[in-house]
Amino acid sequence: MATVAWTVLLAGFTWVSARDDPPTVREQRTLSQAGPLVDGAIGELVAASDAGVPALAPPEVDRGCRISPFAEGATLVRAVEVAVPVGEERVLLEQVADRLPARWRAGVRLTPDGPRLRADAGEFVTVAGRVVADGRLRLTVDTGCRPVGDGYPGDATGPDGPEASALAEALGALGSPATDRQAVVSAPCPNGGAARTVRSAAGSASTSPPAALAPLAVGTPVVATPELYAYRRDGVAVLADLEQDPILLSATTGCAG
Incomplete structure (x- = not known):
């Protein structure tokens, strides 16, 4: 009888703990609950990597684990691609680690x-974060496998901003129409506002893409390799992935320091 009573009491404690206590393992926190934290972490990474040319990648939700x-x-998984002068990849990784919140215990x-x-x-x-190619970093935020809950709603994109104009300008330089945007991605910045990236595929340029984009860079581009061309113009970071066919253009407004 005492064993039965103890079992019932223990079950009651377990139910109350599961109902009222904060999650103590990943398996108790759903994807929908983790989504805002992931979005905020992406904003922190954008703010910390503003010495390079960032571009927010579309979120990826992998079901079935x-x-x-x-x-x-x-x-x-959410990610930020960052273009950086060739040879300075590790330096930028260390700068990002130093600028992230102290409670994250970031290191390289x-x-x-x-x-x-x-x-x-x-x-x-x-x-x-890691180096994926000369002049290119990939910073990721990952929830690991967890219950779906209500799912990941994604971030609100909001109205077009200066990044849309910069993308249209770059598409025009490459001889492509400023239509058919491939993706719009955003993340909240740590000090308010939002970082925002618009992407589009560009058709074949009549001249070399670096030569076509050079007048928009207004001086020396941040990165100019056979695979990547990145520059800043009027507060917008523009990245051309020349390895993609067709060329993939991204224009991003980042987070104020």
């Missing part, structure tokens, strides 16, 4: 595959 043998979940270490940034944004959300 398993939380347990009996439950499926999903993983949310050298591995056999190059420098790696690691940080903990809290609530079981991880932050990472």
